Every structure is written in structure tokens, then in C-alpha cells.
Amino acid sequence: MSKMVNRDQRMTVGQVVECFRQMPEKRQLIEHCYLDENLLLAARRFYGSEEFLSIMEHVVRRGLHASGLVLDLGGGNGVASLAWNWAGHHVVLMEPDKSDVVGLGAITPLLKQGEYNIKACAAIGESLPFSDNTFDIVYARQILHHVSNLDAVCAEAYRVLKSKRLFIATREHVISKPGDLSAFLGNHPVHQYTGGENAYLLTEYYNALKRAGFKKIEILGPWESVINYYPMSKSEFVDRCFKSLRKHIGVRLGQYLAAKRSIQRFYGRYRTVRNQTPGRLYSFLAMRS
Secondary structure (H helix, E strand, C coil): CCCCCCCCCCCCHHHHHHHHHCCHHHHHHHHHCCCCCCHHHHHHHHHCCHHHHHHHHHHHHCCCCCCCEEEEECCCCCHHHHHHHHCCCEEEEECCCCCCCCCHHHHHHHHCCCCCCEEEECCECCECCCCCCCEEEEEEECCHHHCCCHHHHHHHHHHHEEEEEEEEEEEEEEECCHHHHHHHHHHCCCHHHHCCCCCEEHHHHHHHHHHHCCCEEEEECCCCCHHHHCCCCHHHHHHHHHHHHHHHHCHHHHHHHHCCHHHHHHHHHHHHHHCCCCCEEEEEEEECC
16 A cells, blocks of 8 residues: 655655656656665766756856865755766765665765765764865755754854865755745745755855855845756756747847856846845855865
């Protein structure tokens, strides 16, 4: 008998994912979250995604090339760790959940094969079990909005980074005011079962990074990078840009301008400023001094 999602009692994320995997109507959600039962399949999809390719572009732009040491902070089932490793990096996967579905247990069988330069450990972001100046990159995908102490996690990320190295926090939920939190939580597909979601003000993320010591902080808004607007593709984003222009300047000129990178950036910024949706996604790239 297939497992059923129970709305009347709290479930773990792993329990919800197990149920969703058996529901055809949730298949796309599972795939978009890279929570397939076939971990390698999900990891290969993430590795080839526009999101990860964009992250790699930011890394290379800052002079951080392959073979560095990456901390995958709160890396869950290890999908991103595998992608970083395939990209040429050594990886430490740090995740407090040890479950076989969304935690360290999911990737453990692969690591036992000895084919990957990935080490796994169970720990929390507020107290990292690593020495100062250890990592070239600290990467956290959809992690900061879950933590109860932003300052502590950002300070720990700063501490374990080497000088002139990079903290990448992607796809963090943002609200415009505290009163928006309930609206975001009410619409979240998993929170109704787990009660584990959260969101912060944009200034709360930024100020926590500043207090930790980060000086150069780049903020990517919800429409300014495929990192945030995934699962929409770049081509779909350009099509939206074109359709917006077409209404005002016609098809031919709209197509011409929509293909311009400068126009795409302007459109992305325009949409970002106007977007006040509770829980919209932002990403942060912060260099240690």
C-alpha cells in the first residue's frame, strides 16, 4: 500500500518526500527539487542545469577555479556535492539530517564506492567542526532561511573560509515585511506537513553577512539570475522579456531588443523591483576579505 501524506500530524521532510514520490501529480515538484529516488540521475540533472552553470560562471569570474575545497553547507542528499565534485572540486558535505531520503544516508552508498572526492559529516551551521581558513568556497543552497540564527551561520561561514574566498547562498526566501510570513507559509507545498519553512527580510540576510565580516556582497534578485527563477529556463525568461516589449514596440523590434543582454538585465531588474511576492527567491555571493 502506498504511503499517504498526513495533514493532521507533523511529518519529517523525508516522510513527505517519500509520499510525494508515489504521487504522479507531485512528480514534477520532486524532479525540480532534485529529490528523485535515483540520486545519480538527480545529481547529473543538477550538474547540467542552467542554475549550476551560472554558479560556475560566478566562481570563475572571481578567479576561483577547479580543484578547490568546497563546503556544501546543509547539502541534504548530496546532489550539489556530486555536481561540485564533477566540476573538479574536493567537497565536504555537511548535513545534520542522517536520513536515507533527504539526508546523508542517501549518498552514503555512493561514497562507500570510493569514486568521489567527497567527505560527509553530520553537523549544524551554527557550529561548524572545521578549522579557520579551511575552504575555498562555502556553498549553501536554500539553507539560510531555515536557520534560527543567521548571524551565527554567516559568522561560521566567514570563519572557515580562506582569505579572498567565496560564500554562495542561493535561493533564499525573502519577505517584504514580517506580516508577509504567514502568507508565504500558507502557500508553501511542504510547510503544511512539516512546519519547517521560514523566510527573512532582505536586510536581515544582508546585515548578517556584513556583521560576519563580508565586505563585497553581490545580491541577485528573483528575476536577475536563472539561479533564482529556475525551474524557468533562460530561453523562457527571454521569451517573457520579448512578450513584454512586443506589447509596446511590436514584434520585430521586440525580438531584436529582447536578444540584447543589456535589455535582459534591465528587464530582470525591473521585474525584481516590482516583485513583492512573499517568499520570492534571492541569492548572495559574498567574498571574505
